[in-house]
Amino acid sequence: MRAARLHEYTEDMANGLTVEEVDRPEVSAGDDVVVEVEGAGWCQTDNHIIEGMWTDYVDQDLPLTLGHENAGTVVEVGEDVRTVEPGDQVICHPVQTCGVCRPCREGETMYCENQSFNGLTVDGGFAEYLQTGERSVVPLPDGVDPADIAPHADAGITAYHAAKRAVADLNPGDTAVVVGVGGLGHIGLQCLDAMSAADIVAVDLKESARDLAEDLGAHLTVDPEREDVPAVVDDFTDGSGAEQVLDFVGADETTALAPDIVTAGGDHQIVGYGGHIHEPSQALVNGEFAYQGNIVGQYTELQELVALVERDEVDLHTSRYDLGEINTVAEKLEHGEIDGRAVITP
Template sequence: MRAARLHEYTDEMGDALSIDDVDRPEATEGDHVVVEIEGAGWCQTDNHVIEGMWEEQMNQSLPMTLGHENAGVVAETGEDVTVVSEGDAVLCHPAMTCGVCRGCRRGQDMHCENLVFPGLSTDGGFAEYLLTNERAVVPLPDGVDLTEIAPHADAGITAYHAVKKAARELNPGEHAVVVGVGGLGHIGLQALRAMSAAEITAVDVKDEALKLAHDLGAHHTLNSRDEDVADEVDALTDGSGVEQILDFVGADETLDYAPNLLAAGGDHHVVGYGGHVHEPAQALVNGDFDYRGTLVGTYPELQELVALVAAGDVELRTSRYELDEINDVAEELERGEIEGRAVITP
């Protein structure tokens, strides 16, 4: 089969991956599921994998097939699999988990002690077929566009996981700020509208992203290149601040928003990454606020997100590319030229 493989870490995206012929995976264990890929979303994390940012965290061995946002049709199952059968349409949770460690038993899939992460620690879905396991596959209803839904496997579930935490803290009429209305942020904004009665302000540096935010239901939009975000939020909230920040950028500048935007006791949810938190301890004490990290989400949360998608509450904006165009996608995302999510169709 054909697969997009990373052979060495590099900062040059234009020829980062090569299209190789490799053996098709087989279901060699009882819980294995082999999925014929219909769509595999490209994520900013894929750029970071290419750069070597995840080498130590995931103990990677190259060459490796990337791709961790995967959807397709079941091609083969192990002898113990009962949740799906050959021919079923599925969305794949990005993590293969064991189900018996403490993390799994507590329902914290991303903290599985035996976690395997296709596309980050083993071969992923930028290929014709993917090997995963029964605990990872979410059966999909008839009629779902498998290419369209693929990015929800990571982008969607990560955004939903952050919003679910924020929504628990938001009362009707309170305020939330969504920072970055890109591939994750436009999903998070829609989920926030569906799951809370908060007033939402979207912040971005691109006018086209802010137009998208308006179209998706943001009550206010701010271009942080042209406007002082703290002053504008102060005016919108009559000086009281916002209860929740959902930061889908995670740059130094956006991580500095917390002490200037949050009401006392608020939360700054860090979803995007790459920057650093540089706040004095006294700022956190005085504001009584929290920085809260976001690491993908749980299997049940992916099911819940699929329900929102089926109900029409969350719509994904995607652009589609052939496997041979994969390095073009890496370059375009690096330059910030992709709106919504790019999906590879092997």
């Protein structure tokens, strides 16, 4: 089968991955599931993996097939699998869990002590077929195209995970600020709108992203190059600040906004990454706000997100590319030329 493989770390996105022939994965354990990939979302994390940014956090053996946002049709199952069968269409949570460690017993999918992560620690879905496990597949409702929903496997549940956290502390009439209305941000904004009665302020450099934010329910959009974001938020909230900020950029410039836009007791939810937090501890004490990190959501949160999709509460904006165009997609994302989410169709 064809697969897009990373052979060495590089910052040259034009030549990051190599499409080559590799053996098709097969069932090797009772709970294995082999999926024919119909859609695999491209994520900013894929660019970061190519650059080698994850080597300090996980073990990676190269060459590695990338792709952690996968959906498709089941073609083979192990003898112990009961929840899906060949022919079923599924979306795949990127993590395979052991099910027996303490975090697994508590339902904390992403904290599993023995996890495998498609496209990060084991081969992923930028290929014609993907090997995963029964604990990681969510059956899709009838009529849902796997290629349309694939990015929800990571972008969707990560955004939903952060939005669900934020909604727990948002009362009607409160303000939530969404920083970055890209592949994750446009999903997070819709989740906030669907699950809360908060006023939503969207911040993005791109006019097309701000227009999308308005279409998706934002009450106000801000161009940070032309407007002073703290001043706009201060005026919009009558000086009280935002109860929740969802930062889908995670750059130095965006994390630095927190002391000036988060209300006392509020949270700056960090979803995007690549930057740093440089605020003095006194700023956190004085404002009594918190920075909260967010990683991929739980398996159950993927089920909940699929339910929102089925109810037309969340609309994923995608563009499709062939496997042979994979490095072109990496370059486009690196230069901010993709609105919404890019999907590879092997």
